[in-house]
Amino acid sequence: MKKKILLSLLILGFAAGCGKIPKLANGEEAVVSFNKEGSAISAADLYNEIKVKYALNSLIDMIDSKILLEKYSDKESDANKDAESQIENIKKYYVDDNGKYDEATLLQALKTYYGIDSINDFKEMLKLSYYRDLAVTDYSKEQVTEKQIKKYYEEEVVGDISAKHILISPKTTDNMTDDEKKKAEDEALKTAKEVIDKLNKGGKFDELAKEYSADESNKDKGGDLGYFNKGDMVAEFEKAAYALKLNAYTKEPVKTKFGYHIILKTGEKEKEALDTMKDKIIEKVAEEARNADNAYAIEAMVEIRKANGMKIQDDEINKQYENYISNQLIQARNSNNTSN
Numbered sequence: 365m366k367k368k369i370l371l372s373l374l375i376l377g378f379a380a381g382c383g384k385i386p387k388l389a390n391g392e393e394a395v396v397s398f399n400k401e402g403s404a405i406s407a408a409d410l411y412n413e414i415k416v417k418y419a420l421n422s423l424i425d426m427i428d429s430k431i432l433l434e435k436y437s438d439k440e441s442d443a444n445k446d447a448e449s450q451i452e453n454i455k456k457y458y459v460d461d462n463g464k465y466d467e468a469t470l471l472q473a474l475k476t477y478y479g480i481d482s483i484n485d486f487k488e489m490l491k492l493s494y495y496r497d498l499a500v501t502d503y504s505k506e507q508v509t510e511k512q513i514k515k516y517y518e519e520e521v522v523g524d525i526s527a528k529h530i531l532i533s534p535k536t537t538d539n540m541t542d543d544e545k546k547k548a549e550d551e552a553l554k555t556a557k558e559v560i561d562k563l564n565k566g567g568k569f570d571e572l573a574k575e576y577s578a579d580e581s582n583k584d585k586g587g588d589l590g591y592f593n594k595g596d597m598v599a600e601f602e603k604a605a606y607a608l609k610l611n612a613y614t615k616e617p618v619k620t621k622f623g624y625h626i627i628l629k630t631g632e633k634e635k636e637a638l639d640t641m642k643d644k645i646i647e648k649v650a651e652e653a654r655n656a657d658n659a660y661a662i663e664a665m666v667e668i669r670k671a672n673g674m675k676i677q678d679d680e681i682n683k684q685y686e687n688y689i690s691n692q693l694i695q696a697r698n699s700n701n702t703s704n
Contacts, residue, residue, distance in 0.1 A: 420684045423676075425492060428665065431672045432495035439498060447490035451483065496665060503664040504650035516645050517638050522594060526631035527605045528569060528587040532556040533578040533623035556617035556624035563613060569628050578623065591631065601625055659696035662689065 396405040436443070458470040467483070474480040480489065534552040536545045559576050563569065570586030577583035594602060604618040608629035617624035638645075654660045666689055676682035 419681055420688055423681065424685070424688075425489075427669060427674055428496060429492055431668065431674075432492070432499055436495050436498055439495070443491040443494040444487075446494045447487045450490050451487060496661070499668055500654065500661045500664040501650070503668060504654050504660070505646050507653070508646045508649045512649050513642060513645050514638070516649050517641065520594070520648075521635050521641060521645070522606065523633040523635040524591040524593050525605060525629060525633070526591045527589050527608075528573065528582075528628045528630055529579070529589060529601075530556075530559055530569070530573045530577045530583075530587050530626040531579040531623055532559065532576060532617070532625075552624055553617060553619075556626060559626055560613075560615060560617070563626070569613065587628075588630075591633070598622075601627065605629060657696075658699045659693050662692050662696055 393407040398404060433440075455465050455470065458466050458473065460466045460469075471481070471483070474483075474486050478486070478489065480486050532552045532555045534545070534548040536548045540548070555576065559567075559572055562572060573583050573587035577587050579587065582588055589597075592602075594606075596602070597605070598620045600618055600620045604614055604625075605627050608614065608627065610629055610632055613628040614626055618627060619625075635641075676685055
């Protein structure tokens with residue numbers, strides 16, 4: 365961070381007003397002088413050297429701090445708590461042979477990976493990351509259109525449903541062979557089909573749940589799960605439950621990571637009105653947009669800086685910035701293609 369501090373002073377006027385600064389014959393400020401005339405190192409020389417090697421990342425942090433710390437001044441307490449929580453979690457991984465927190469090891473790692481010399485500087489970096497996340501989140505919400513809101517409401521929003529289930533779990537252990545596990549799976553599936561057969565012959569769902577279900581949390585209540593909505597259950601269970609007609613049960617066992625389920629749909633409600641769900645829909649659509657594109661946050665921060673009138677006056681640093689953003693976007697889009 366000493367480099368960052370030094371660069372900050374240079375960019376803000378080469379420490380003007382902080383004591384006597386000698387002038388060279390051409391009027392430039394001297395940072396280092398020698399006996400030999402004409403061999404001094406000027407502030408401009410130092411600036412030109414530093415801006416090539418260190419300026420860009422420091423400058424981007426300064427720009428974002430200038431914009432975001434003012435915009436989210438009311439979130440400082442939250443940013444502090446988030447940063448402190450992250451640091452406490454990280455400390456758990458930097459311990460000595462006795463399991464005691466080893467700050468020296470953590471500081472060495474911070475120096476190696478981030479060029480940071482103190483825990484406080486690391487905290488400031490985490491806080492800036494927190495503010496950037498807030499900014500990108502707010503930006504993504506602002507991009508959501510009425511058309512997107514309506515489309516999501518019509519295609520994705522559903523009313524709550526209630527259901528009961530009977531869970532048949534394979535009786536497997538970690539030390540079983542693959543063949544033994546397969547046999548246990550087959551037995552569980554066979555039992556689940558037998559339960560469905562009993563339902564087909566007039567068996568009572570509640571009674572069969574008490575007799576067969578492995579879900580101890582609700583078997584004595586007839587397998588009652590209460591009301592739920594999308595995202596509350598594992599995907600396979602949720603899809604099967606919503607596909608059922610009211611008071612109908614699944615004719616084939618539904619497999620999830622927990623085992624085999626027989627599901628009975630017991631209730632369904634109308635979905636909420638659009639007006640009451642609009643804010644939630646905006647959050648969801650915005651979240652999906654961010655998660656779908658690794659380049660989203662980069663592009664969002666570029667637009668946020670533009671919206672605040674950011675103009676890099678130094679042509680060389682501005683070119684570095686444009687190349688940096690271009691390379692970041694290329695890497696992010698390549699990672700999109702790799703993950704798809």
